[in-house]
Structure formats: C-alpha cells, structure tokens
Amino acid sequence: MEKECSQCKQIRDELCFYTNKDGKFGLTSKCKDCIQYNARLRRRGLYISKGRKGINRAEKNGMWRGDGVKYSGLHLWIKSHLKKPDCCQGCGEKTSKLDLANISQEYKRELNDWEWLCRRCHMNKDGRTGNLLVGKVKRRDLLV
Numbered sequence: 001m002e003k004e005c006s007q008c009k010q011i012r013d014e015l016c017f018y019t020n021k022d023g024k025f026g027l028t029s030k031c032k033d034c035i036q037y038n039a040r041l042r043r044r045g046l047y048i049s050k051g052r053k054g055i056n057r058a059e060k061n062g063m064w065r066g067d068g069v070k071y072s073g074l075h076l077w078i079k080s081h082l083k084k085p086d087c088c089q090g091c092g093e094k095t096s097k098l099d100l101a102n103i104s105q106e107y108k109r110e111l112n113d114w115e116w117l118c119r120r121c122h123m124n125k126d127g128r129t130g131n132l133l134v135g136k137v138k139r140r141d142l143l144v
C-alpha cells in the first residue's frame with residue numbers, strides 16, 4: 001500500500017510511515033523522514049507550530065522569574081560573603097536581629113555597598129530614601 005505524506009506530499013510506501021492506531025489506515029499522516037526532520041528542528045528550538053502563543057507566554061514568565069532569581073541570588077551572595085557581625089553597623093548596638101541593607105540603593109554586587117543593620121537603623125535608612133514617608137520619618141528621627 002502507498003500513501004501520501006501530509007508534509008512533503010510524496011507518495012510513499014506504507015513502510016515509510018510509523019504505525020499510529022489513531023491515524024488513517026493505522027499510520028501516521030507524515031512519513032518517517034518528515035517526522036524525524038521535525039523532531040530535529042524541535043530539539044534545536046526551531047520548530048514553530050500551533051503552540052506558538054504558549055511558548056511566548058512561557059518565555060515571559062521565565063523572564064519574570066529570572067529577575068527574581070537574580071535579585072535573591074545577589075542577596076544570597078552578599079549574605080555568604082559579608083559575615084554577619086554581632087552588632088549593628090549603624091548604631092553599634094549588640095543584637096542578633098540584623099538585616100542586610102543596601103547602601104547606594106543600586107544593589108551592586110560589591111560588599112562595600114552593603115551593611116548589616118538592626119531593625120531600627122534599617123527602618124530609618126529606608127525611610128530617609130522614601131519620599132512619601134518624609135513627614136513620618138522626620139518625627140521618628142527626632143525620637144531616635
């Protein structure tokens with residue numbers, strides 16, 4: 001029996017097709033050569049079919065996740081390289097409750113752009129750079 005391949009349109013012997021119980025005549029609609037060719041393209045990421053929308057969406061999600069990983073990765077890197085001290089590097093108070101604070105707000109991958117601060121110093125510092133909280137912070141700075 002001979003059959004036409006739906007991709008290359010060649011009339012080929014049934015031996016050139018894979019068996020597929022759901023397909024016409026119990027064979028795949030595409031010949032083995034075309035199926036293998038498609039598989040090669042797919043492996044290289046060149047095969048574009050109906051699922052294109054889904055692929056784009058996945059890429060977007062991947063990018064978003066990538067940014068998150070980049071930030072937490074930096075945080076982890078600093079944490080493992082900048083040894084946590086016994087006391088706050090802002091006020092010198094001895095405490096175990098220290099937060100890693102960024103100095104320039106640019107989140108540089110440099111150890112001298114980071115410091116360990118107690119909760120109070122960290123809040124003061126963040127407050128100073130946040131314009132919306134200026135009024136509140138001024139009062140808090142007076143209390144401190």
Ligand SMILES: [Zn+2]
Nearest residue numbers: 005008031034
């Ligand atoms: Zn074919």
Ligand SMILES: [Zn+2]
Nearest residue numbers: 088091118121
């Ligand atoms: Zn402090």
